[in-house]
Amino acid sequence: MDFRIATAQDTPQVEALWAYCFEPKEDPFFQYYFSNCYEPENTVVGIQEGQLLSTVHLRQYNINVRGAVLPTSYMVGVATHPAARRGGIGGALLTYSLEELRRRGQGITILMPSKAGFYQQYGWDLYAHQWVQTMPLENLRPLTDKALSFGLLNDIEQWTLLDPVYKAYTKNLCGYAERGEKEWKRLLGSFFAEGVNIAVVKNNTNEIEGYAVYRLGSPEIPVTEFVYTTRRAQRGLLNYFYNHRSQGESIRWNEGLHDTGYRFVPDGKTGHITMPYMMARIVDVETALTTVPVNPEAVMMPITLTIKITDSLCTWNDGVFELTLGESITPKVKRVSDVAKEDIDLTIDVGGLAVLLMGAVSAKDLVFEGKLDGESHWIDYLDMVYPKQNTYINEWW
Known part of the structure; x- marks a missing residue:
């Protein structure tokens, strides 16, 4: 297959191919996406004997990683026609796409997996989960707050x-994804095209403290974006949904994993699960x-680490690199060769490096998982340089 x-x-x-693998052409999202958002120049296709049998759409985003805004491709619509499956096409498609992103100068790519295990074998790892809370509307009453208007x-x-x-x-x-006017209008346009509702809660000075994106039409009301600046704003939105008892039976909402308000919910974690949401990979x-910036407080003087990266998919990443820290908040990096085994300070696989840079896990976590190896003082140093973060993103396509 040619890509x-x-x-x-x-x-x-x-x-x-999209209609065959995902939504039919009559679906409102299909109509909105291909009328307003589809970009051929940001789509990789696989052609075999004149037939287009494989695609991946490279949606262009800016994501904020440790305070730096990085241009990133969000891979969506990864699809191969069943006629071409089980022949290594998926791996070849992803390899070509990573080569393309490298030509564009991007360092990290993200995707939302339907099956994370498929992508983990190719060097992706999960960097963001979300809470998914499901609760009968009647059970919301103790959590509601009437202080805000809707x-x-x-x-x-x-x-x-x-x-x-x-x-x-x-x-x-x-x-998380940075959103400007273009991104917001694209997002809201897709919401309204699909008949999705957006509710806001306002305080007595008419300032909006929170919003929720939801859909009606079934016994369970799904809330796909739940954002608030105060706890009372979240409780105000739950009061809003409590008022929908004649239009639904339960509510299911997604929120960031960093929110630990469930500790104060009656019955604790009842109906409370995690959703594997977004994966990252080093391009x-x-x-x-x-x-990706380092923690400036951890770098007091110039120091050089020798790190071996293992990457079975991308040959340009598989090898030994010198990482020099201390001269700025971003390191200097160069590939080196002919390095003796005893001179390698750290060994890490490419998926582990992705989630370390994204802040999802600590270096010590990666050692426990068998994805990072090195002497304890280098592991401690890595945790100071790349401390664990609260990760979040809520882009669906």
């Missing part, structure tokens, strides 16, 4: 009302290490 960037002439076949949004130009809330919510988090080791 390349799509052209406008490929669009009918790209649409057909409002509804129905126009994409109202993105400016949500933006300050989102910024406040993500201020101290890591791995290019040198770019990733030189664009």
Whole structure:
């Protein structure tokens, strides 16, 4: 199979494969996506005997990692027609896509997995989970707060009302998507095209403290984005949903894993589970290490580490690198050869490096998982340089 960037002439076949593997063409999201968001120049296709049988859409995002804004491709619509499956096409498609992203100068890529195990074998690891809370509407009453008033949004130009809330919510988090006017309008446009509702809660000065994105039409009300700047705002939104007892039986909401409010919910974790949400992978080791900032307080003087990276998919990442810290908040990195085994300070697999940089796990966690090896003083140093973060992201495509 031959892989390349799509052209406008490929669009009918790209649409057909998406419809075959995901939503049908009549689906509102399909119509919105291919009318407003699809970009051939950011789509990789696989062609065999004149037929388009494989695709991955490289959605362009900026994500915030440890305070740095990094250009990133969010891989969505990874699809191979059943006629071409079980022949190594998936791995070849992903390899070509990573080569393309490397040519574009990107260091990290992300994706939301349908099956995380499929991608883990290719060097992706999960960096963000979410809480999923399911509760009968009747059980919400002890959690509600009537101090705030409600409002509804129905126009994409109202993105400016949500933006300050989102910024406040993500201020101290890591791995989230930066949203500007373009991103907000694209997101709200897809919501309204699908008949999704957006409720806000406002205080007595008319300032919005939180919002929820939800859908009606079934006994369970799904809330796919739940953002708030205060606990009373969350409780105010739950009061809003409590008022829907004639329109539903239960509510299911997603929220960031950093929120531990469940500790104070009656019955603790009843109906409370985690959802594996987003995976990350290193596209290019040198770019990733030189664009993700280190903790400046941990670097008091210049120091050089020799790190062996193992990557079975991308040959340009598989090898030994010198990492020099102390001259700025971003390290200097260079690939080296002919390094004696005893001179290697740390050995880490490419998936472990991704989740370490993203802040999802500590170096000590990676040692326990068998993804990182080295002497204890280097492990401790790595934890100071790349301390664990609260990770979050809530982009669905």
